Amino acid sequence: MAGAPVQDDRPLDLERSLEAIFTVADAPQSLMALATTLGRPVAAVRQSIERLVADFDGADGGVQRGFELREVAGGWRLYVRSTYDAVVRDFVLTENPSRLSQAALETLSVIAYKQPITRSAIASIRAVNVDSVVRTLLGRGLITEVSTDGETGAIYYGTTDLLLSQLGINTLDELPRISPLLADGAEGFDDRFH
16 A cells, blocks of 8 residues: 555664653653553663763763753653753743633632642642643743652642742732632631731
8 A cells, every 4th residue: 555654563762762752741750650651671761761861961972952851750851951941931931922821820829829839739729630731831931840749759839930020029928818809718828928
């Protein structure tokens, strides 16, 4: 049949397979998960990741890439190299100037008032999955990863100075008190402002 793809039975290159996974992964990937997915020994995956880290860092006279492979929260993930943070931030802000969705605004409000806070805690408050919204807010530079829980690997998020400047305030203490806006003012987000 003309134009049909040719089936290649050769095993895929482990490092290229890892690269492909890392380009689409939106969360850190553990060695065990990667080894299971690729049907390869954990030791082989670990060695390939070490070679990728060195390659991306420009070891052995290679070119240092604009991204890096970092171990965070018990797994591995691609990140923009800090040298290029400003470039990426400017690109995101100029190329994607659209307004935030209602979901993004709600999520951003929860983070601003409850920070530092994990995705699961945000999802619990909003009663919806917030993964894509958190990625959007990270991409726009309005929130950042503040810390990682040593036991659970959960990432805690907080707001950035960019958000403060977008809101025209100097500190989070200038955010309006939210309890008067809630049906039951006794509960809510005011606990951090007492």
